[in-house]
Amino acid sequence: MFRVITCNTNGIRAAQRKGFFEWLAKQDADVVCIQETKAQEHQLVDEAFRPDGYHCYYNDAEKKGYSGTAVYAKREPSRIETKVGWDPVDSEGRYLRADFEGLSVISLYVPSGSSNEAAQARKDLFMKKFTPHMKALLDEDREFIICADWNTCHQNIDIKNWRSNQKNSGFMPHEREWLTELYDEQGWVDVFRQMTTEPDLYTWWSNRGQAWTNNTGWRLDYMLVTPGLSGTGKAFSILRDERFSDHAPVTIDFEL
Template sequence: MMARRLISWNVNGLRAFQKNGGFTWFLQERPDIFCLQETKAQPQQLDESLTAIDGYHVYFASAERKGYSGVALYTREEPKHVAYGFGVERFDNEGRTLVAEYEHFTLLNVYFPNGKSSEERLQYKMDFYEAFLPFLDEITSQGKNVILCGDVNTAHKAIDLARPKENETVSGFLPEERAWLDKLITHGYVDTFRMFHPEPDYYTWWSFRARARERNVGWRIDYFFVNDAFKDHVTNAFILPKVMGADHCPLGIEVDV
């Protein structure tokens, strides 16, 4: 058995993240797999200190629009195959998905859309959700194990945000958004963090306003899911709220394969 440590982090702009010391943390920790969301950069805009890391294979899926969205993957082990997007152009051109196939699992690093800015973006988010799940199911139907990580942009249950009552009509905690997470679970995917931590007050994102992070008034909107058949390979799941560098914090799992 080989133990692997995977970290996911919405960095809210890779260049700002580097300035804020988040990348230094990564270079000290050196996880086996590091998944970033909301990089807001295309590789050609970045210097080599972010794109050529000794001991890592590096992949970027970038939005056509500069300074927007984007995901990145830093991995010690070279994947057998990497796909950019999941085959739907209106979603793939925002650079939201990287799919990396390894020997024992397929990793999906996803930055799901945010629905807060307008009705149109909420609809786009719901359309993304509905298109993504069959893609995920297609992978598991082939007998492959999956690890899905990233910023899902929705808190699943009341325990997953500090102010559930006040946010019932806010995108990120709407009934239809939460229902999709219910559906994901009924399709046989497991929220790894809740396997180990059923208790409240664990969040992954805090507003920059009103000292929210200091007061731990947050939302748990970043996740690691695995298919049910793979869950026994997950030996730990964790959130690291004290690690600074962005408005989100890193979260991770450890797997034995």
């Protein structure tokens, strides 16, 4: 089995204080993808941020305390890539790709559009520009696992209050259609939904009110895989027993 974990930590130092790395040490993951580290690598001096048994890579945003991605890998990658050639991806550390033999794993943090119209415009531009990048990945002679906070729910089953959120960022029709295009036109596979159609499985809960307690959530954190990896997901879990951020870690075991 090849175990992959993805998690938006909403600040990796805050997650560390809440026990994230103690939990991670027990998971025996082959690759861990983190989004929203909110730190510069030189600030991560504690040995916890270099977990035993892993090669660790960080891609920081230029703006301090903002965005950022990371990848931890048991096997040393043959190549690391942190740029796609345009902003806001490059300046905000939103993309980190690790290449292994025949397989690449990407940690990706899609912009949120929820704060205001300008933020939504930035997200819309990202989706437009990232679509051909996704297509280009499919043209490479390798398989991909893209671990991301996509900041978008795809189907009604992926969000608790879908009726009242259809005009809100993260569940607007054109955002959902973007994911549909990646699936139906390009061939990317939401491996989690291949394994289960169970409802009420979410990965993000607002810190407002009783969203966590009542499981009023959104499924924002997906692993998309190339068609060649379709059907290779064999087990999954979403951590609900502990809470390290407003997102939950998602674990998928692949049979590769």
